Amino acid sequence: MKLSERILTLLSENPDGYTSGNEIAERLAVSRNAVWKAVEKLRSDGYEIDAITNKGYRIHHEPDRISAGAVMKLLPQTETPFRVTVVESISSTNDALRLRAEEGAPEGTILIAESQTSGRGRLNRSFYSPKNSGIYLSALLRPTIPAPEALSITTAAAVAAAEAIESCCGADTKIKWVNDIFANGKKIAGILTEAAINLENGRLDYAVLGIGINIFDPEDGWPAELTGIAGGALSVCPADRRGLRSRVAGTFLNLFWRYYRDLGGKPFLNAYRARSLVLGREIIVDDGVSRRRATALAIDEEFRLIVRFDGESRETALSTGEVSVRIV
Numbered sequence: 001m002k003l004s005e006r007i008l009t010l011l012s013e014n015p016d017g018y019t020s021g022n023e024i025a026e027r028l029a030v031s032r033n034a035v036w037k038a039v040e041k042l043r044s045d046g047y048e049i050d051a052i053t054n055k056g057y058r059i060h061h062e063p064d065r066i067s068a069g070a071v072m073k074l075l076p077q078t079e080t081p082f083r084v085t086v087v088e089s090i091s092s093t094n095d096a097l098r099l100r101a102e103e104g105a106p107e108g109t110i111l112i113a114e115s116q117t118s119g120r121g122r123l124n125r126s127f128y129s130p131k132n133s134g135i136y137l138s139a140l141l142r143p144t145i146p147a148p149e150a151l152s153i154t155t156a157a158a159v160a161a162a163e164a165i166e167s168c169c170g171a172d173t174k175i176k177w178v179n180d181i182f183a184n185g186k187k188i189a190g191i192l193t194e195a196a197i198n199l200e201n202g203r204l205d206y207a208v209l210g211i212g213i214n215i216f217d218p219e220d221g222w223p224a225e226l227t228g229i230a231g232g233a234l235s236v237c238p239a240d241r242r243g244l245r246s247r248v249a250g251t252f253l254n255l256f257w258r259y260y261r262d263l264g265g266k267p268f269l270n271a272y273r274a275r276s277l278v279l280g281r282e283i284i285v286d287d288g289v290s291r292r293r294a295t296a297l298a299i300d301e302e303f304r305l306i307v308r309f310d311g312e313s314r315e316t317a318l319s320t321g322e323v324s325v326r327i328v
């Protein structure tokens with residue numbers, strides 16, 4: 001955790017009183033000058049921090065930022081040493097974490113951004129990532145699974161996200177095969193899992209799980225092309241929204257990690273089916289070349305969507321690949 005984040009955690013333990021610069025420096029084993037610089041950085045990020053000579057520092061006003069400390073508190077006790085970093089703005093957390101993965105960063109490295117300038121989605125789409133609205137999170141995984149099983153990471157994440165959003169925001173969440181979460185009839189989250197495959201053994205070298213969750217509608221509204229399609233998990237913004245995004249992020253990671261530790265056992269498969277938005281519905285299957293109408297019948301053990309195309313009697317199993325589905 002960055003020094004400024006550790007100082008915030010420390011100051012928030014004493015919200016009504018002042019904590020002296022000396023005490024902060026001693027407890028965090030840094031110089032007083034380093035404390036002063038970190039406090040200045042926090043101020044430039046929008047924190048109002050009172051400082052009184054001989055008394056110390058106190059948080060006066062805290063912007064509603066995602067806090068690495070608050071996320072860390074919700075993470076499960078595992079052998080994985082999580083490292084959570086929150087940044088104000090980045091091009092794409094997936095891109096940044098893939099670079100870190102190539103440099104050898106360990107499993108459990110988590111990067112969260114308040115906003116992204118080039119957020120990416122599946123099928124080369126962009127993912128709108130404005131500030132003060134969502135959670136843009138990537139997690140570095142080093143699973144020992146064969147490459148074809150990588151889809152189970154996305155499905156585990158979809159179930160964890162649907163459950164986390166439901167428990168923290170009260171939204172009734174559904175999963176649209178394969179990677180989209182819906183609530184109130186709108187897309188509120190999307191998942192993009194990217195992996196590097198070791199060609200010698202056919203296993204994954206690493207995977208970067210990226211998820212974007214819209215919690216609040218953007219301050220400036222949705223761009224025209226997303227209006228009516230994307231939405232915030234909260235249809236009504238609560239008066240006290242403080243800390244909500246940290247809670248959703250931490251709860252999501254906690255649930256995801258439980259599933260991730262037992263990927264092969266697929267403990268999330270039934271929940272994935274039960275939350276499906278497409279099962280039993282008429283859909284359009286788009287493979288990038290043609291669009292065909294079908295009925296979505298089932299999700300099999302490999303998370304493939306079993307459909308019957310109109311005019312055909314046999315069933316077809318769709319793998320995620322380049323296929324996308326739309327509900328009619």
Ligand code: BTN
Pocket residue numbers: 091092093094095116118119120121122123125127135136137138189190191192210211212213
């Ligand atoms: C989709 O809707 O197709 C997937 C969207 C995935 C967006 C997340 S936000 C965090 C991470 N960084 C990215 O650039 N993309 C993913």
